[in-house]
Amino acid sequence: ATEISLFRFFGGCSDEYANVTDLSKAVGECGIIQVLANKFNAENKDGIVVKTQSVEWGVYYDRLSANVAGRTPPDIAVMHRSVLPNYQVRGLVEPLGKHFATVGVDVADFVPVAREGVSANGEIWALPFDLHSLLWHVNADLFVKAGLVDEKGQPKLPGSPEELLRHAETMKARTGKAYLAIPSQADPMPTWQYLSWVWQQGGNIVDAEKREALLESKESREALRLLNVLYAAGHANRKHDYTAAQQAFLSGEAAVLINGTWGVDVYAAQARNPNSALKNYVVRDMPNLYGKEAVWSDSHIWVLPKQSKPDAAKLKAALTFLKFLNDHNFHWARTGHLPVRASVLASAEMRALPHRSEYTRTATIATGLPPIQYQRALMDLLINELNSTWLINKPQDKALANSQRAASSILRRSRRR
Amino acid sequence: MNRTFGDRLILVLVIGAAFVWMMPMLWVLSLSLRPNEELVRSTAGILPWPKTLEHFATLLRVSLTPRWLLNSVIVAFGMTALTLLLSSLAGYAFARIDFPGRRAVFLLVMAGLMIPEQAILVPLHAMLADWEMHNTYFSLIAPRLAGPMGVFLMTQFFKAVPRELEEAAELDNASRLKIFWSVMLPLSRPALTTLGIFTFLFAWNDFLWPVVTATQPEMYTLSVGLGSLQGNFAMSEGLGFLMASAVFASAPMVILYVVFQRYIVQGITLTSGK
């Protein structure tokens, strides 16, 4: 038997799904990937055993780096598309184009945005797995109660910053509930929202060509201002962390939860529970406040880290598993993420999934960070700085100035090579 | 008498403080013995317990905890044994053998006391990466053998051993190695015990270096493994389990502490210098 190691985040649920191989029983990111691995281990004919190592999301990349740096990389690892350049530029991941051809992964079936995300220098470097981005998860009942509905009785979302604030005031006045719930502490969510708004204004935070930071631009200031206005007015609780924000939404204390595609399945399931305070759950694409449609997005992708001692059997086993994952792309999409295979997107079973019709535009307006190195360092620093504007009332200009300076120093290395 | 009244008052106050001091541990112990379903409802109170040992069973059954325990045991014992050996050999040489350059070498070694582990964390990692030695028992143990504290303590101890003993052995035709092995080592049992316990405690609780060098779960020590669980298990679902793992990881230390308390206190007196 060939044992290969799989390195991933998505949480640990090996106990809950200890021996489950029935995909229909699996819920959520963790459940589905766990059951996929179980199923593969149970059913593959080559005696391959995939050993999963699940690492907490917050320290995942530290761990991955440490493993790669320590010359003990896993055989397979999940990562975000935005991080790939770091590894690809340094030659730390296997090129996969040729291998995909051998094992029968059809590269042509990938939707273009996904394929481009994993391509560089005319080579494919990873298996794209999904496209995920921000959504507005909506408690329709509260919108009805606040009268924020269109003619069809559907929740009506704002079309400009001013309208957003008006709606939020209305919500507060009519229902006593907060308009927004957003994880604002130790979480990247507000930063992703901020990015979306920067892009909606036609701006950006880095110049990919010149490899320069643009954090003090007027678009950047405006996006940050809007966020802080919302917090200041009490339309979102600045102290919520991920769990608290989610809890506020599920218990009907907030009308909109800003969270990713991965939540759809979970919230839908919650809403079906008769005891739940959230009864009428719907999903919406990120509303366009500034004119240009855009929403932050990223992809989960699978890479085969370069081994210091290449092992053909393991490589083959890893590729077999990648093929298996690609074949089950649909099941991953059940989490709420968008599938990356055109054939899956178009399939009937896909269309049959709940709420999917409610955020069809996301696939087209999804925007990612430009392909530069050190994205993660950049994001971490941005998250910290932005958070501090509402958490400790750091002046917004100062936060952006600090970010600009730090980002420049990070990008320096990127410019050098 | 006034004096004794004051003493009693102080004693009462301290007993109260001790109770508060123990609360967190007792509470955690109690949590670890209650079923998760109950914990979801309420975590208040300490009694009644125990109600269930399921968390401990789970700990041993499905997780890597037994493996981490084994790693911790190997690392702690390995580090302790080797530290004792290296420190006593070197301490003996510094204390008792007159060789050229001794003073200079001793100063060089003692200068190492000034170098904190964090200062060499990064280069050490880079070095072991070059050797492709991460995630091995070697990488968990070897860098910790370089600390001069043990050598310092053993040097101090051997210096205090009456010189006559060694001279008597010399008159008894014993060689250097024989003197070291048959006379000095057995003599230094109290010092070795103390140093051993401290090394063991340190090894068992070590965090920063193992977290950096042990990146594969199979090679985690208990303290690193526990750290990784803290993130992976949301406090909501696996609270009892999480608390059980804390109890589990501390149990050996508590036992060690109870058994060797005398030496630990004695060791502190030793570190404070004599």
Place this chain on the structure above:
Amino acid sequence: MREPAMTVTSVQDAGSRPHGLARYRDALSGYAFLAPFLAFYAVFLLYPFGLGLWMSLHDWEIVGDYREFIGLLNYQELWDDPYFWEALKRTLQFAAITAPAATVLGLVLALALNGPLRLHGALRAVFFASNIFSVTVVTLVWSMVLNPDRGLIANGMRAVGLEPIAFLADQDWAMPALVVTTLWWVAGFPMALFLAGLQQIPPEVYEAARLDNASRWAVLRRITLPALARTTLLVVVLQTVMHLQVFGQPLLMTRGGPANSTRPLVQLIYETSFRDWRSGYASTVSVVLFVMMFCVALLQFRLSRQEGD
């Protein structure tokens, strides 16, 4: 007199002998006994220390093999780096609160528990016991104790009708929460050191004081405290050095947050190197940390020399 652990003592007085052949034999056996330790010392301490200095002059990535000599550019950047200054400030803040607090707490406990009763012994054991836990256990326990939903303190606050505080997520509470956690963890150690110091005061001195009509307060102020001066210095230094290296508590309890308010230097080193791959820069921060701690140790050395004999 007592010689603190950090002090370098001389080994000059080990006697003299060797003649001719014996001298040669001694040299040989001396180095033979030292060799095993010296090997580890050189390879795992001296060399990495030098390598660290060397790395700080580079753009040096922990992953891959990008290493470029950039002279003192890292140091220059460090000077301009608000994150570094923030972390430095937090580190100093943490040490400046925790070290004196642990010292005072240890002293108070030691004074209260320096009794002959069995009960005193048991209480000493209780206060010292928290010392033996690993940082992961301590942080786990205290994260739970401080948890705003179901923590011990939250339970208590709710019981008396107060709104629980999210200590670790609150800008104003996070640092004090870490300090309290740390005190609970370490205060037993200074206590034990002070107890050792108290044991060394001859009981006759107290008896003499009784004959001299000294009040409790006079005994404490004029006899006990002065006698503990050296121990106090030792404790303060050991604690300061220890808390300048704080890492596990913020990493595991607050991740350095909220809003960077609890990120210490070591965490900065760790993250810069292993998250951002900027090992050269991390080494630069390490060098600064080393210099700081070296200064503290030097200060102690000077003070204990003055205080000495």
Place this chain on the structure above:
Amino acid sequence: MADVLLRDVRKRYGAQEVIHGVSLELKHREFIVFVGPSGCGKSTLLRMIAGLEQISDGEILIGGRRVNDTPPGDRGVAMVFQNYALYPHMTAADNMSFGLRNIGTPRAEIEERVAAAARTLQIEHLLKRRPSEMSGGQRQRIAIGRAIVRRPNVFLFDEPLSNLDAALRVQMRVELVQLHQRLDATSIYVTHDQVEAMTMADRIVVFRDGRIEQVGTPLEVYRTPANTFVAGFIGAPKMNLLETRVTAASTGRVEVALPGGRAELAVDGRALASGASVTFGVRPEHLRRTAGEGVFRGQVKALERLGRETLLHVTGTDGASLIATDTGDSPVRIGDTVALALEPGSGRLFGGNGAALPPAAASAA
């Protein structure tokens, strides 16, 4: 007037009694020395007088006042400890004035008293130094100075000289006695050194196992030990003690058998039957080699030539062994057989229980 009075004083540690009812009367300005083997309770008793140990039973009066419950500082006593117990971080002057400051003595008076004490002890040049900067003898003087400035009625000394070297000990011994003569106080001095006891005391109190064995002037204790214990404890080389039997006994004289002869002693033998077991004691210096008969014959097993005199270790035919003195240039050699004569009036007789037999009117040989 008794300055210190002990009435059936007892001390218990838990269930164990270590002082078994001691009664003693100390006169004003007396110099009393407590001697006894280690662990016999000398220090304990002293510390009870000082107030450092609780009195389990009985009572202690100082200057006529019952002090059982008086705190140490208020008893008018001062103590000099074996290891001096100086306050290590205070200067000598501060050490001496600490007690006075604690009771709020005016500053001027403190200075005057310290200066006076320093003059008496010739330690003026040491006043600014700390204990760690002084020699053992100097520290000892500071400790005494600390006691003096309090102007106590009773001085207590617990083996104050035992940490000093031999020469200094001899010197301090003389100085302490002279000091005592100048001061208006009673002194109680604990020692296990019998030379100190003999040379310093007005009266010696010999203790054993928490009980008083004998109280008397040094010469009384040396000459007429109350029992075999005191006989063996006081004097070096110690008194020879021989188990023997009474051969004849009358009101005023007793005759005992010795290996080599008989000895007649002037003790009251009325209670003794002929043949009763008794112990005959004689000090080595009272046994002299004689050309004639003597009371003891034996072989010299060992010789200790001390220069001024020679100690003969003589073993009799029946195995009894004793020590006699001879001149420094004694011609005796190991293996010689010698006869020993008793100096007139020097033997002592102890009954079966070890207690000395009551003396008769006159002595005989």
Place this chain on the structure above:
Amino acid sequence: MADVLLRDVRKRYGAQEVIHGVSLELKHREFIVFVGPSGCGKSTLLRMIAGLEQISDGEILIGGRRVNDTPPGDRGVAMVFQNYALYPHMTAADNMSFGLRNIGTPRAEIEERVAAAARTLQIEHLLKRRPSEMSGGQRQRIAIGRAIVRRPNVFLFDEPLSNLDAALRVQMRVELVQLHQRLDATSIYVTHDQVEAMTMADRIVVFRDGRIEQVGTPLEVYRTPANTFVAGFIGAPKMNLLETRVTAASTGRVEVALPGGRAELAVDGRALASGASVTFGVRPEHLRRTAGEGVFRGQVKALERLGRETLLHVTGTDGASLIATDTGDSPVRIGDTVALALEPGSGRLFGGNGAALPPAAASAA
């Protein structure tokens, strides 16, 4: 045949010389005692003989063989240390056999030798115990046993009794001498206790500052000290030394002035002019209180009643002070004026440099 021979042995620590050329011949089976004040180099010399210290200069021969570069274990010497230096973790038997095991002595022989030594020292019942389970005296015996089993030619003792209490010390003193007589070895014994030196030695070697001051039998050293240093060092209470002047000198006799009279001594006074400064020495026991004139008159400043005798501290009118002995029941009181007579033939005279003046044929008073 000289068993141990030192030829101009010197010892330097760095630039400092602490043994300044010592030459000494020890005869086979002799018991030699080294005495001298602390720090005079006794231990150093002993350790050089043992091989524990390097010899800076000169040479040492043991049994005729030069051992300067022989390792300690091969010199045929055994040493008993002051603090016994037993291996604390070994039983008594193991302590004794360690050396033999190191040189591969057959097990049967080891056992036999240990048993024999144990019998000699009467420590058979202790063989299984560890040092911590024994009393001081028992440990001392084990240490001696360890030395015996090696059957050395030379026994070295470095203050072996100083850690014992007084009574045990006296007993061990006698036993050690008896042991020496049974064994076929030379013993070198270091002590600073002059009673030990006097009672144990065949010959005493008195050291001062790394030099030999005098070598001789105990009585020679006591009676005819070679100089004022030896005179003051040997004997307790020590010899009275008075600075005085020669009043008349001839070939066979010298007369000196004393406070209270004159004394005539039978020394060779040819080199002395009348009026020359000399030191007159007399031991306390040779000064007796007299009703008549005497050679010394003075006031009694202090009295030490030791029971068997009384020491009188007498100060003359010119401030010179000396000690005389009197009987135990001396009627003298402090403040009395007494006259002291010299016993015939007992005074000693030392020249300006401290060296004793050469004796004439006969002595006089």
